[in-house]
Amino acid sequence: MLLETKNYIINFLKGMGISDHVSAVLFTIFGYLLLIVASYLLYKITVIVLRKVIRPIAHRTNNHFDDLLIKNKFFIRISYLSPIVLMYFALESKLFIAEPADVFIEGLVIIFLYIILALIFQSVLSTANDYYNRFNIAKNHPISGIIQVLKIIVYIITLLGIIGYLFNKDISSILVGLGTLSAVLMLIFRDPILGFVGGLQLIFNKMIAIGDWITMPKYGADGTVMEINLTTVKVQNFDKTIITIPTYSLISESFQNWRGMEDSGGRRIKRSINIDMNSVRFCDEKMLEEYSKIDVLACYVTNREKEIVSFNKKNNIDTTVTVNGRRQTNIGIFREYLKEYLKQRTDIHDDMTFLVRHLQPTEKGLPMQLYVFTTTIDWGEYEDIQADIFDHILAVIPEFNLKVFQYPTNNGVDSIIDN
Structure with missing residues (x-):
């Protein structure tokens, strides 16, 4: 029937005194215009149907996959197929297009079909990636790198398909030809290949x-x-x-x-405070009496002193000489105080590494290091805890007849000169 309509229109034009060639040209122009208008109208109708039907359904469902399809333009790209399909079948019918233009127009349609199919696959892959990222497993096992590789493969297949169509070659034969260019391809795609391998290992x-x-x-x-x-x-x-x-x-x-x-739920504090070694000394009875008044040290000072006295007596040590035997030091008691103080804090882990230790003495004094873990990993809370601990340490050091080492200030230099 379509061919009869075509012949009728051409004969009608001939009946008006128009030559065969001009009649064919006019019919071809008419065919172009009609095909363009029909394709545009079909595209618009498809878009309207998708918007009126698919979008409301997607919003009403609890499944987010269809919403992601809309976000990644899957249905919009599907609508591009309708005018392409119409053009393809119009070309196959040989109804409107004259033979010389047939091959050119058909080639454009096939190329656009390859491109649209590639875009549709891209939308599907992007949707799959977005949907996967909604699950907790995506944090430790992201697939964005794999999705990107799949997209590249789709684009390569699309490009090979277009090249094969234009040169009337099978894709397999093109791949065989590309095998000779493998070194060049490896150089071109070096970063994506290394990135893909590295991403999988990560x-x-x-x-x-x-x-x-x-x-x-x-x-x-x-x-x-x-x-x-x-x-x-x-x-x-x-x-x-x-x-x-x-x-x-x-x-x-x-x-x-x-x-x-x-x-682990804990964040490490690893900080030292330098003690002036000139302030380190043995404890006399008055100092021990003062230290024993500190709640967290009362038992330690008493028990430690009993242990030392017992040791000195047992070994007949002359304690009238200061360096003989064993004695408690202010820095040793201070170190014990820090341990007990930190143990009492609820914001310090007692089941992780817990150290209060001396480091190698230097020209800047004796470093007393705290190596402990907080019960929080929040950066702000961690800094507050660390600052609070060292605020306390700096304030309490003089109570143990110790001094913090620091370079002389202007006031310190002035006092030295005065003395």
């Missing part, structure tokens, strides 16, 4: 996850992992700057992941 070895706090001084990274992509890992530093690190660098180079600290 994910499956659980070396890094979204939300982890990592530090990598070489790249100036000290913050939270935001994205793990095919070739880069995006880190937001604590100063709100964004750092991108090559994915493969996290495999080939060293970085620090603070996830263990967060998972």
Whole structure:
């Protein structure tokens, strides 16, 4: 019937005295215009139907997958197929298009069909990634890198399909030809390949996850992992700057992941205070009496003194000489005080490493180091706890007849000159 309509229109034009060639040209122009208008109307109708039917259904369902399909333009791209399909069948019918233009127009339609199908697959992959990211497992096992690789594969297949169509070649034969260019392809796609391999190692070895706090001084990274992509890992530093690190660098180079600290529920305090060694001395009876009045030290000072007296008597040690035998020191009692003080604090872990120790003496005094863990991992709370502890230490040190080492200030120099 369509061919009869075509012949009728051409014969009608001939009957008006128009030549065969001009009649064919006019019918071809008419065919172009009619096909364009019909394709546009079909596209609009498809969009309206999708908006009126699909969108309300998606909003009413509890499943978020259809909402993500809308977000990633899946249905919009599906609507592009309707005019393409119409054009394709119009070309196959040989109804409107003249033979010389047939091959060219059909080629454009096929190319657009490849591109639209690639975009549809991209929407599906993006939707799958977004839907997966809604689950808790996505934090430790992100698939964004794998999704990016799949997208690249889709684009490569699309490109090969277009090239194969234009040159009338099978995709397999094109791949065989590309085999000779493998070295060039490896050079071109070096970063994506290394990034993909590195990303898989990061994910499956659980070396890094979204939300982890990592530090990598070489790249100036000290913050939270935001994205793990095919070739880069995006880190937001604590100063709100964004750092991108090559994915493969996290495999080939060293970085620090603070996830263990967060998972353990404790954050380490490792800080020293330098004691002036000139203030270190043996304790006399008056000092011991004063120290025994401190609640947390009362039992320790008494029991320790009994132990020392017993040892000295047992070994017939002449205690009239200060250096003979064993004696308590103000710094030893101070160290014990710090241990008892920290044990009484509810914000310090008692089931993790707990040390109050001396470090190597230096020209800056004797470092007294605290190596303990707080019960919180929150940065602000951690800093408050640490500051509160050292505020107390600085205030209590003079009570043990000790001094903190520091370089002389102007006032200190003036007092030395006066003396």
